[in-house]
Amino acid sequence: MDREADVTVRVSEIDRLHSRLGRLEGMFPGYRTEIKGRAYARRGIPHCLIFDPDQAHCVTLWNPGPEGHLGRDTIPYGRPVVVETGIGKDALEMGALPVDPVARS
Numbered sequence: 001m002d003r004e005a006d007v008t009v010r011v012s013e014i015d016r017l018h019s020r021l022g023r024l025e026g027m028f029p030g031y032r033t034e035i036k037g038r039a040y041a042r043r044g045i046p047h048c049l050i051f052d053p054d055q056a057h058c059v060t061l062w063n064p065g066p067e068g069h070l071g072r073d074t075i076p077y078g079r080p081v082v083v084e085t086g087i088g089k090d091a092l093e094m095g096a097l098p099v100d101p102v103a104r105s
Helices: 003-022 033-042
Strands: 047-050 058-067 066-078 081-085 088-092
Touching: 033 047, 033 058, 033 066, 047 081, 058 081
Parallel strands: none
Antiparallel strands: 047 058, 058 066, 081 088
């Protein structure tokens, strides 16, 4: 299989995984960061950002292992998230992200 086809297959698999996991997000406390993070790590996804409007923070995960990502930071909304990967570095501003007002009260 050529490299372009391999990338297309992997993206498709990731999209299907994300769709299945996304349906359960609101149903279980802690699901967003714990279960979803472990599922992505088992698939070998090297960097993962999980934005949580209930907690008003972003969890960054890196260094995947069989039980989940070994690296983890929690960054509150309002501060930028800096992601460094093998293809470069990017900063994401989180000041304007939505926050669930019920969860914050």
